[in-house]
Amino acid sequence: DAGVTQSPTHLIKTRGQQVTLRCSPKSGHDTVSWYQQALGQGPQFIFQYYEEEERQRGNFPDRFSGHQFPNYSSELNVNALLLGDSALYLCASSLGLAGVEQFFGPGTRLTVL
Amino acid sequence: GIQVEQSPPDLILQEGANSTLRCNFSDSVNNLQWFHQNPWGQLINLFYIPSGTKQNGRLSATTVATERYSLLYISSSQTTDSGVYFCAVEGMIKAAGNKLTFGGGTRVLVKP
Incomplete structure (x- = not known):
């Protein structure tokens, strides 16, 4: 049973560039959420997709x-990168939208120089 | 939005010791999860526990939803238990979707 996968593992970009991160959900899951985790903090919710809609x-x-x-x-996708966008980006998947367990991928570590 | 507070922020244990981590939340919840984040950043699911008590090996958790708190117990701690423990909740009052709101985490260091 494949878990949540993310790519790439690490990424280095410069200010102003654009970046695309990818996530494949756990087998059987239909909902994907994205979180940003700055150093020393808990993850912060970015957005959630279900049935191809935000x-x-x-x-x-x-x-x-x-x-x-x-x-x-x-x-x-993140456009016009800022130094403050440097963080660990985590993807989570679940089956359905409400009151269900979420499972996280290993993350993509983005560094903006 | 819902607020989540974890205590203590830091915990240093001797191997073999027991400990209790606490998570307080400000509103009713549909979902509460405990995670262990390893040094590489992976969030590992420990418990899905919106209410009640669960046990998994040396770990157990209790959520008292009516009093808006959850406890994570670590017994006979091992060095591999080191890392950051996060509590995350999904508030019951929501728009479409089930975003998780995370606490600030408890950083645990188990010394041999």
């Missing part, structure tokens, strides 16, 4: 956008 969004600017594909995989 269902809920946290307090993040429009520079953060996403997509969910028919096979339930998802992408997180």
Whole structure:
């Protein structure tokens, strides 16, 4: 049973560039959520996708956008990168939307120089 | 939105000791999960426990939803228990979706 997978593992970008992170959910799951974890803090919710639509969004600017594909995989795009976007980006998957257990991938560590 | 507070923020244990981690939350919840984050950043699911008590080996957890807190117990701690423990909740009052709100974590160091 494959767990949540993310790619790439690490990424280094410069200010102003754009980045795309990828996530494949756990087998059988249909909902994908993205979280940002700054150093020394707990993860912060970015947004959630279900049935290829953004269902809920946290307090993040429009520079953060996403997509969910028919096979339930998802992408997180960040435009006009800032130094403060340096963080661990975590993807979580679940079956359905409410009151269900979420499972996390290993994360993508993004460094913006 | 819902607030989640974890205590203590840091915990240093001698191998073999027992400990209790606490998570307080400010509103009713649909979901409460405990995670262990390893040094590489992976969040490992420990418990899905919106209410009641569960046990898994040396770990157990209790959530008292009516009083808005959850406890994670670590017994006979081992060095491999070191890391950061997070409590995360999904508030019952929500728009569509089930975002998790995380506490600040408890950083545990188990010394041999």
